[in-house]
Amino acid sequence: MFAYTGKILHVDLTNQTARIQRVDEDFLKKYVGGVSLAARLAYDNTPKGADPLGPENALCFATSAFGGTIVPVGNKYGVAAKSPLTGFLGDCLSTSYFAAVIKRAGYDGIVIKGKAEKPTYVFVDDDVVQFKDAAHLWGMETFQTEEAIRGEMGDEGVRSCTIGPAGEALVLFANITNDRGRQAGRCGLGAVMGSKLLKAIAVRGSKPVEVADAEALCAMSLELAQTAQGTKTEKYRTLGTPANVLTLNRMGVLPTRNFQEGVFEAAEKVSGEYMHEHYTDKAVACAGCPIACEQVVSVKDGVYKGARTSVDYESLFALGTSCGLDYFPGIIKAIELCDRLGMDTMSCGVTISWAMECFEKGILTKEDFDGLELYFGNHEAEAALVEKIAHREGIGDLLAEGVKRASEKVGQGSEHFAMHVKGLEFAGYDPRGCQTFALGAAVGTRGPCHNRSLAYEADTHGEVDRFSGGPEKGQIAKDKEEFAALLDTLMLCKFIRGCFKDLYEEAAQLYTLTTGIEMTAEELKEVAERCWNLKKAFNIREGWTKDDDWLPPRFLEDPIPAGTSKGYVVKPDDLRVMIDAYYEARGWTPEGLIPQEKLIALGLEDLAQEIGV
């Protein structure tokens, strides 16, 4: 067996011990890596009903077959645990050096359980695991923490994932950051680390990664890397994902002022094009990536002079258009604050935009906001609120719970416009004008996530009628989910997806050349389906019911007021039809549960007993 190490490192923070679990070729071929392997580890190591912020919740990292090799965009890791935000599986991924270094240290995965007595960081130095005092790091921002650890180790090769003050304060949408600005962003896994008093995991890996057929793998990788300099990735290389702003605005699905509208009148001023002209310093790459999409921007003058961060569309919509901001430096500042403090920009932005709507409707007042005039577009109030949330100061303590809990507490009709599913805040595609994504968002195992669903592609690429919801969308949503799940399992960045002629065929070849394990396109399809069912199984074990797969009331009742999607809602009957069709396409029961035969057919016999019907 090549490329894999066959070892999962188990770290127990309570007892300060570590042990190795051996995994064999059959197991690795079945779960492959990334999100799929992380989900399997989470299922096995987190007991049913565990408190997400308790010591029993296992935080599970997984690399992939391609980590540390020359396969383009293959240096990613998956990380999963029970999400404090949703109570279901929180499966995330992030990129760059940290992923490769876990592999080079000799592990396919790392499972962290227990709770440290005092702030601690774990240093994995190849075969040696050390538990180190993090008292001097506690309170530090994410980037600072990473630099501080590298400094005290005196070795640039030490790579860390960290939490910031938000993770320490158990903000329910705190994230995990690695390699400055790369984040396992959603579902609050940073709070899981914080609850364990785990400030960082630092890794030094000096071992080589050996593949089955280096020559053929290099040739195929080179071809893929060259294709990745062409038209299929042009959007990512030039403007990055902020190119979406004007496209979605034209489609009338750019979330504006907390999804009240789908067209932003100042879209030009917050567009990728505008950013590129005024703020972009350089497009940089994650380790192992030939595309280089990360748009590093900085503010050269004005009140936010010196603010510097990377901007992606989802951050831009959530902290920008959804909060009504038309001042780009204000958006940069808010994103930078979230990145430094260690919070998910999307959940934070959508929660703030809910708070802004509460302010404008008089549900919450200036006094409630500790003196902030939180009208839409007030970037100074937004920046102040981001800091309050990260430290749970004043109103920040309420908003740090995420929009679901905050709206339940505030009530007064604010649940109507609390834009979440399963407790996870919405992604930046208005489902009223993207009705395949309406289905994808409703049924997503971690909530309304564009990256897990990919169903929005069918809408934005004109593959379907995006304004209606028919039963044919069930199969489409399933296929898109599986395509995404495969990339998330192989740990290939989605931005290279256009460079494959046939992802399943080519990925199977890459996999076999890398690992020496025979793999076919058909088998990879099964891997992807198994991954999705595994994630669903985790949720079912945690008490998921059909009612959890639905959309916030605004999308069902309030028509989009203007633009090319004007007048549309997601009709509840249509949504029901789509969801039923989706369950059927998945081979699930009408109640959305997984039949035992289905689980057995996917090789998940052990789950069949526990959650199958």
Place this chain on the structure above:
Amino acid sequence: MPYQYIICDPDKCTGCQGCELACSVTKHGIFNPLLSRIRNVRIEPVVMLSVACKLCEDPPCVISCPRKALSQDVETGIILVDDDLCDGCGWCIEACDFGAILLNPDTKRVEICDLCVDKDEPECVKFCGKEALYLATPEVVAQRARRDVVTRLLQELLAS
């Protein structure tokens, strides 16, 4: 005839580390940046550069070697390492201003970029998707710099 060596354009380099992986697999058949003769430096968030042997005239590494294990090929300028003489003491590493010498922990011998002389072009250059890496003599590097500065001046002149 001045020697050619591997140059990295910091404006084009994105810090992807592809050169390191290409080098280690070419020279050792495995992937490990620690076994690469070209190394990428990344000072976040935007400063990136890959560094390999610059084939210096009167190379300090050759001069510093107490065992005369290093020599410079007269034709190509490549620094040759005599594995029988090298004992991995690391003085050459200290002498190199560019950090371009690697001590292989397995063989206990130093390794220095040889421009992949046995191939059509250096593998790191081939794998650099952004064309940040190229092979050139100091004169060509200087020509490029002059062209860049004059172009910029001209643009400023036309704009004013």
